[in-house]
Amino acid sequence: MRATQVVIDLAALRHNLARARAAAPDSRILAAIKANGYGHGMLRVARALEQADGFGVACLAEALQLREAGIRQPIVLLEGFFGADELEAIARQHFIPAIHNTAQLELLEQAVLPAPIAVWLKVDSGMHRLGFPLTQAQPAWQRLASCRNVSAVVGCMTHLANADNLNDDFTARQLADFRRHTAGLPGERSIANSAALLGWPDSHAEWVRPGIMLYGVSPLLGGRGGQHGLKPVMTLRSELIAVNHLKRGEAVGYGGAFVCPEDMAVGVVAAGYGDGYPRHIPNGVPVLVNGRRVPLVGRVSMDMLTVDLRSQPAARPGDPVVLWGEGLPVEEIAEHAGTIPYELLCRVMPRVDAIESGG
Numbered sequence: 001m002r003a004t005q006v007v008i009d010l011a012a013l014r015h016n017l018a019r020a021r022a023a024a025p026d027s028r029i030l031a032a033i034k035a036n037g038y039g040h041g042m043l044r045v046a047r048a049l050e051q052a053d054g055f056g057v058a059c060l061a062e063a064l065q066l067r068e069a070g071i072r073q074p075i076v077l078l079e080g081f082f083g084a085d086e087l088e089a090i091a092r093q094h095f096i097p098a099i100h101n102t103a104q105l106e107l108l109e110q111a112v113l114p115a116p117i118a119v120w121l122k123v124d125s126g127m128h129r130l131g132f133p134l135t136q137a138q139p140a141w142q143r144l145a146s147c148r149n150v151s152a153v154v155g156c157m158t159h160l161a162n163a164d165n166l167n168d169d170f171t172a173r174q175l176a177d178f179r180r181h182t183a184g185l186p187g188e189r190s191i192a193n194s195a196a197l198l199g200w201p202d203s204h205a206e207w208v209r210p211g212i213m214l215y216g217v218s219p220l221l222g223g224r225g226g227q228h229g230l231k232p233v234m235t236l237r238s239e240l241i242a243v244n245h246l247k248r249g250e251a252v253g254y255g256g257a258f259v260c261p262e263d264m265a266v267g268v269v270a271a272g273y274g275d276g277y278p279r280h281i282p283n284g285v286p287v288l289v290n291g292r293r294v295p296l297v298g299r300v301s302m303d304m305l306t307v308d309l310r311s312q313p314a315a316r317p318g319d320p321v322v323l324w325g326e327g328l329p330v331e332e333i334a335e336h337a338g339t340i341p342y343e344l345l346c347r348v349m350p351r352v353d354a355i356e357s358g359g
């Protein structure tokens with residue numbers, strides 16, 4: 001069997017949820033588990049996080065999958081609904097959409113539903129992605145509150161654009177603007193993603209919405225999960241499937257992108273971009289072989305990549321390899337790849353089997 005797998009540490013997930021609780025002790029936790037639980041498997045994440053107060057997903061299909069699997073917590077549709085045809089299922093399953101624009105509001109007013117639904121009002125406090133403009137928060141609230149299809153407006157929600165940068169004062173401005181324009185409206189407030197949960201305690205309010213930190217990853221620029229007491233949940237692991245003893249001047253892989261500067265051993269790892277390891281990552285990126293760092297060399301191919309084994313001349317086929325996770329922070333790999341850990345985690349391909357540990 002191909003050894004390339006992700007190990008999903010459920011104990012680490014629960015530990016990270018406890019860290020989120022400790023950091024925001026007065027807030028309820030809406031765990032963001034969209035995009036297949038950030039690549040970790042949405043259902044296994046939801047089951048492991050049974051202590052969460054609710055779950056946040058991106059669309060109805062994700063929410064239905066959770067309900068069909070018996071998940072009973074409140075489920076918030078963070079982008080609301082994408083068409084009036086979704087409203088009946090939302091009403092029947094008691095999903096809570098975030099209503100973010102006038103088009104959604106009108107569809108909701110015109111719908112004929114089996115029962116009225118609870119909604120969040122989403123307000124744009126400066127990110128300029130989703131939400132009613134600040135100046136429309138009050139009238140939008142009034143319209144929702146008087147809509148016959150709305151049983152309750154749970155509260156006002158907004159999203160922060162720059163919370164991952166603790167030196168950026170835009171966050172304080174968003175917080176102040178959101179407060180000012182929603183002052184006097186009843187209900188709860190929800191502002192904080194992981195970065196705000198850890199870095200901007202002022203943002204906590206009634207509901208925090210952590211995602212990435214639950215998976216053990218630092219949400220802060222240049223940060224590492226370990227600095228916040230988080231434990232990595234996903235480890236992408238594989239093994240050596242060949243070790244080649246090459247002569248000085250011999251080239252490795254497509255395009256001969258790496259030329260051996262001396263006689264040396266080069267290991268072939270059974271993982272590539274077809275598994276979700278980024279193809280454009282540069283030479284020199286660390287890979288763990290037998291728990292010790294070696295540099296990646298040559299081009300990443302679909303099913304394989306190659307590593308410099310000069311520091312481990314005795315390494316052999318079958319030796320264990322870690323591409324990120326336990327012992328090798330995904331934050332570090334993402335920095336080398338010019339992306340963010342979120343993308344690497346989400347992009348692990350379906351052919352990579354997941355194994356649970358810490359259950």
Ligand SMILES: *Cc1c(COP(=O)(O)O)cnc(C)c1O
Pocket residue numbers: 032034078159192193194195209210211212213219
């Ligand atoms: C995904 C998402 C979150 C979680 O963000 P993290 O940076 O992963 O903590 C919070 N709020 C909304 C609206 C989201 O879409």
